[in-house]
Amino acid sequence: MDRLSILLMGFISIVLINNLVFTKFLGICPYLGVSGRIDMAFGMGMAVTFVVTLSGTLTWLIDHLLLMGTPLEVTRYVCFILVIAGAVQLVEMYVRKFFPSLYESFGIFLPLITTNCAILGLCLFINLWGIDNLLEAVVLSFGAGVGFTMAICIMAGIRENLNMADVPESLKGAPITLITAGLLTLAFMGFAGMVK
Amino acid sequence: MSKIKHFIEQSWLLIVASFLFGLLIAVTNAAWSPRIERNKVEKLNHLMRGLLEEAERFEPAGELEITSSKGRKAGSSLFKAVSGSGECVGWVFNAQGPGFADKIELVIAVDKDFEKIAGFDCLASNETPGFGDKIKEQYYRNQFVGAPAGELVLVKAGDSERIDSEIVAISGATVSSEAVVRIINNSMTQIRRQMREKGLIGNGE
Amino acid sequence: MANDTNATAGVYKETLIAGLWRENPVFRLLLGMCPTLAVTAAVKPALTMGLSVIFVLFCSNIVVCLMRRLLKPHLRILMFTLTIATFVTIADLFLKAFAPVMSETLGPYVPLIIVNCIIICRAEACASKNGLAVSIIDALGMGVGFTLVLCVLAGVRELMSAGTIFEIPVFSLARTGGWFVPWAAMSMPVGAFITLGLMLGLVNVVSKKTA
Numbered sequence: 001m002d003r004l005s006i007l008l009m010g011f012i013s014i015v016l017i018n019n020l021v022f023t024k025f026l027g028i029c030p031y032l033g034v035s036g037r038i039d040m041a042f043g044m045g046m047a048v049t050f051v052v053t054l055s056g057t058l059t060w061l062i063d064h065l066l067l068m069g070t071p072l073e074v075t076r077y078v079c080f081i082l083v084i085a086g087a088v089q090l091v092e093m094y095v096r097k098f099f100p101s102l103y104e105s106f107g108i109f110l111p112l113i114t115t116n117c118a119i120l121g122l123c124l125f126i127n128l129w130g131i132d133n134l135l136e137a138v139v140l141s142f143g144a145g146v147g148f149t150m151a152i153c154i155m156a157g158i159r160e161n162l163n164m165a166d167v168p169e170s171l172k173g174a175p176i177t178l179i180t181a182g183l184l185t186l187a188f189m190g191f192a193g194m195v196k
Numbered sequence: 197m198s199k200i201k202h203f204i205e206q207s208w209l210l211i212v213a214s215f216l217f218g219l220l221i222a223v224t225n226a227a228w229s230p231r232i233e234r235n236k237v238e239k240l241n242h243l244m245r246g247l248l249e250e251a252e253r254f255e256p257a258g259e260l261e262i263t264s265s266k267g268r269k270a271g272s273s274l275f276k277a278v279s280g281s282g283e284c285v286g287w288v289f290n291a292q293g294p295g296f297a298d299k300i301e302l303v304i305a306v307d308k309d310f311e312k313i314a315g316f317d318c319l320a321s322n323e324t325p326g327f328g329d330k331i332k333e334q335y336y337r338n339q340f341v342g343a344p345a346g347e348l349v350l351v352k353a354g355d356s357e358r359i360d361s362e363i364v365a366i367s368g369a370t371v372s373s374e375a376v377v378r379i380i381n382n383s384m385t386q387i388r389r390q391m392r393e394k395g396l397i398g399n400g401e
Numbered sequence: 402m403a404n405d406t407n408a409t410a411g412v413y414k415e416t417l418i419a420g421l422w423r424e425n426p427v428f429r430l431l432l433g434m435c436p437t438l439a440v441t442a443a444v445k446p447a448l449t450m451g452l453s454v455i456f457v458l459f460c461s462n463i464v465v466c467l468m469r470r471l472l473k474p475h476l477r478i479l480m481f482t483l484t485i486a487t488f489v490t491i492a493d494l495f496l497k498a499f500a501p502v503m504s505e506t507l508g509p510y511v512p513l514i515i516v517n518c519i520i521i522c523r524a525e526a527c528a529s530k531n532g533l534a535v536s537i538i539d540a541l542g543m544g545v546g547f548t549l550v551l552c553v554l555a556g557v558r559e560l561m562s563a564g565t566i567f568e569i570p571v572f573s574l575a576r577t578g579g580w581f582v583p584w585a586a587m588s589m590p591v592g593a594f595i596t597l598g599l600m601l602g603l604v605n606v607v608s609k610k611t612a
Binding site for chain 1 (some may be wrong): 434436437486
């Protein structure tokens with residue numbers, strides 16, 4: 001029961017309280033670039049969720065089985081980024097071969113994901129927080145993906161409506177998106193302190 | 197055979213580069229790692245000296261374990277503070293727990309009989325600037341200096357100058373203040389028990 | 402001959418200026434947003450971050466430029482990432498050894514330079530296509546442009562949230578009898594997003610006037 005509650009708390013905390021986009025500024029580039037339409041945003045979110053869960057788990061395993069406590073620890077960043085690049089490549093090949101229709105809908109986002117800082121960021125945070133249990137690492141990685149999807153979909157919804165709003169000429173595009181994102185982070189601050 | 201040849205043709209640069217880069221990282225690490233280690237020790241020593249001024253040096257006194265109220269286990273390093281004349285003047289250990297937004301990590305110092313708190317400092321925290329991060333400020337931390345190492349209680353209003361087991365919360369940051377008190381209370385009882393089991397301090401009876 | 406040298410010097414100057422303003426990585430290309438927002442709560446970490454990025458950009462541009470003829474197209478991105486990750490590790494070790502306080506403040510944002518789009522974008526768009534001199538100048542221009550934006554943003558935020566710049570008091574604080582009440586929100590994520598948004602708006606206005 002205790003373990004379950006730890007996992008649940010961890011999940012809620014990474015989705016709402018420590019949301020990677022709103023509190024750690026990770027994954028801002030696709031957040032600003034892609035989130036123009038809700039269906040695109042959702043596709044991107046799903047692709048990120050998949051890759052982040054896979055690479056979060058893999059890097060945790062590599063970190064704990066190979067790197068920790070050995071002199072190889074210094075190559076952690078190199079290993080992490082190679083795992084992520086490999087995972088992205090693997091997912092892309094797999095999806096293209098077995099789910100062509102799925103590939104049509106979100107395959108184009110896959111190559112972009114390697115340089116999505118949310119993924120490397122999450123792997124680094126799992127290491128930084130000292131997560132020492134595989135199940136927890138999996139849940140946190142999945143939660144991070146869900147949190148990202150949620151953030152990017154909310155933003156896309158707002159931006160679809162922003163198109164109809166009368167925004168000052170010089171603030172059109174990226175500036176107003178950033179300001180909206182700022183207001184969203186304020187709203188999400190309300191969740192802080194929920195998990196004790 | 198031709199497959200292997202093709203493979204090598206395509207990837208020789210990658211293999212050579214990995215080797216060279218690995219060598220580069222290894223050399224840099226070998227050159228700087230003593231300094232990095234020294235920095236870590238110095239930082240901890242600096243924090244601990246701020247809490248126990250009469251201490252001359254800090255000797256590692258073993259690794260202990262703290263279980264949080266949620267059942268999560270975390271390691272804690274215990275240090276024995278030794279004065280210039282070789283006497284034990286106190287103990288220092290680290291403890292952690294959830295704060296308002298993120299984990300709070302504290303260094304806690306107690307006197308040599310584990311009766312009074314000598315102070316605490318933040319190793320790492322990510323509390324809201326302007327509110328929760330006031331737990332690092334002197335006026336809040338001073339309330340703990342000399343407080344009994346028993347169960348501390350957090351109160352909303354009171355005299356923060358008086359030293360007793362009542363800790364006055366920071367206005368606007370009750371959750372952060374509460375987190376600090378909870379971390380200290382929780383770790384205190386467990387560290388004391390483990391130290392008694394090891395025979396490092398008397399039984400108190 | 403003289404004409405030729407002049408032309409090359411012109412190209413160098415053009416490349417340098419492009420990074421600073423016309424193609425400024427943050428204001429114009431919207432690259433490297435994560436560190437721009439995350440480390441600009443104060444000037445000192447922002448400057449450290451900027452210098453680390455200049456170092457990594459400089460080294461990776463040189464290495465990528467030197468091996469540009471040997472690159473196999475489909476292994477290109479992998480080679481770039483490998484190069485960048487190596488130099489980021491070195492920068493991280495350097496900070497841990499010589500600036501431990503800064504290294505702690507920046508935390509995971511130092512390794513996150515690996516996925517900073519500026520660096521991989523310059524490797525792809527400039528260093529793998531141009532000569533050594535142009536690549537180096539491009540790295541410096543882009544790096545300095547990025548650092549300047551970081552410092553300006555951090556300056557505004559630090560001034561608003563603590564009344565200091567570079568930890569030197571500028572405004573007299575209300576707490577000590579002055580007039581300035583620190584605006585804590587500026588050092589929170591909200592401040593980062595909104596300040597950058599307004600700054601981008603300002604840049605749009607200025608460049609429209611000068612165009």
